[in-house]
Amino acid sequence: MTRVLLAALPFDVRPARITANRDRALAGVDAAAAAGARLLLLPEKWTTSFRPGYDRAARDESEAALSAVHDRALECGLVVIGSAPGGGSARKAANQVHVLGPGGDRRPYEKIMLFSPTGEGRQVARGATLPPTLALKGIGRVCTLVCYDLRFPEITRAALHGNADLLCVPAQWPSARAEVWELLTRARAAENQQWVLSCNRAGRASLGAGRPVMEFPGTALLCDPLGRVVARSEGGEMLLAEADFDFAREVRKKVPCARDLKRAGLWPDASRG
Numbered sequence: 598m599t600r601v602l603l604a605a606l607p608f609d610v611r612p613a614r615i616t617a618n619r620d621r622a623l624a625g626v627d628a629a630a631a632a633g634a635r636l637l638l639l640p641e642k643w644t645t646s647f648r649p650g651y652d653r654a655a656r657d658e659s660e661a662a663l664s665a666v667h668d669r670a671l672e673c674g675l676v677v678i679g680s681a682p683g684g685g686s687a688r689k690a691a692n693q694v695h696v697l698g699p700g701g702d703r704r705p706y707e708k709i710m711l712f713s714p715t716g717e718g719r720q721v722a723r724g725a726t727l728p729p730t731l732a733l734k735g736i737g738r739v740c741t742l743v744c745y746d747l748r749f750p751e752i753t754r755a756a757l758h759g760n761a762d763l764l765c766v767p768a769q770w771p772s773a774r775a776e777v778w779e780l781l782t783r784a785r786a787a788e789n790q791q792w793v794l795s796c797n798r799a800g801r802a803s804l805g806a807g808r809p810v811m812e813f814p815g816t817a818l819l820c821d822p823l824g825r826v827v828a829r830s831e832g833g834e835m836l837l838a839e840a841d842f843d844f845a846r847e848v849r850k851k852v853p854c855a856r857d858l859k860r861a862g863l864w865p866d867a868s869r870g
Contacts, residue, residue: 599843601736603763604629605638605817605836609800610769612646613655619644619662622677623669625835630673632837635736637670638817639679640798641744641767642692647802650720651682651690659683663695663702670698676733679767680708680743685722692721694741694767696731705729708743709752717745727752730759737762737842744768747781747795750788757789757855758865762842766795769802771811779818779826787824790849792840794819799833822848 606625611617622639629637644659645651651659659681670677677697684707685691691707707724711717730740740756740763747753747766756764764785770778778797786793799815815833820826822845828838849855858864 600839600841601636601763602632602634602837602839603636603638603794603819604632604634605794605796605819605830606833607640607796607798607815607817607830607836608643608833609813609815610640610643610646610798610802611800612802613648615644615655615658615662618646619665622662622666622679626666626669626673626675626677628835629837630675634675634837636676636678636733636739636763636765636794638765638794638796639677639767640796641680641769642682643679643767643798644681647715647717647720647769656682656690663697667697667702674699676700676736678739678741678765682721689720689722691724692717692743693724694728694743696733696739696741699735700731700733703731705731706741706743708746710745710749712745727755730756730761739763739765741765741767744770747778747785750785753785753789756785756791760855761789761791762845763840764789764791764793766793768795768797769813770797772814773812775814775816779816782818783820783824783826786820786822788854790822790852790854791845792819792821792842794840796836821845 682690683693706728740761817836830836
């Protein structure tokens, strides 16, 4: 498949109100499927938002929300991607990517770059492996990383090495630095010569009493392999836009970055896994 209709829902994620967040996500699944989308991207930690920690009860409630969205996504034939607390260890959850719906409930990646200014490493465990690229039937090759990861080409390069058609980025990136988030979304599309779908939540949140309140723009972007923003939604509204994966292949033929990286000896050694 070359042309794929994509959706992103940068809604206002309510801290600790997992049922309300689940219902908003379910409504988004229904709306995206009705519009004919094949993939829906949700924000980072859309089940819970950020909390000082995630005890077993919170993790179980989050898993129940993910299960409900997975079941609805199966009914609709829609792939749903986001992140939520999961994996990690018995003591501490990770910020874990999920790929729900057709193809199964998959958990391919745990966020590596934890945002130290807000102490994310105290809340969740750090992931240990780079984000893989998954072949999604009827869509293409998709890689997903999470929010702060976007700042680090050491991580985003995994999508190029995996020959991904699409890089998905669920995020909670504050409005005060929204220009940086957009700049990096565009840069990653251009440098990896692939489509990038980035979903940055709406609303306001704090990590607890005495902590600053952060505001979020509620913006979603779809950027093409030349780094151009081809679609945008604001204020928490759903983005619906089409990506042409054949166009990415044309871009890579004209400027063969991957080939030249290999010639320069800068491509990962496949023999090392």
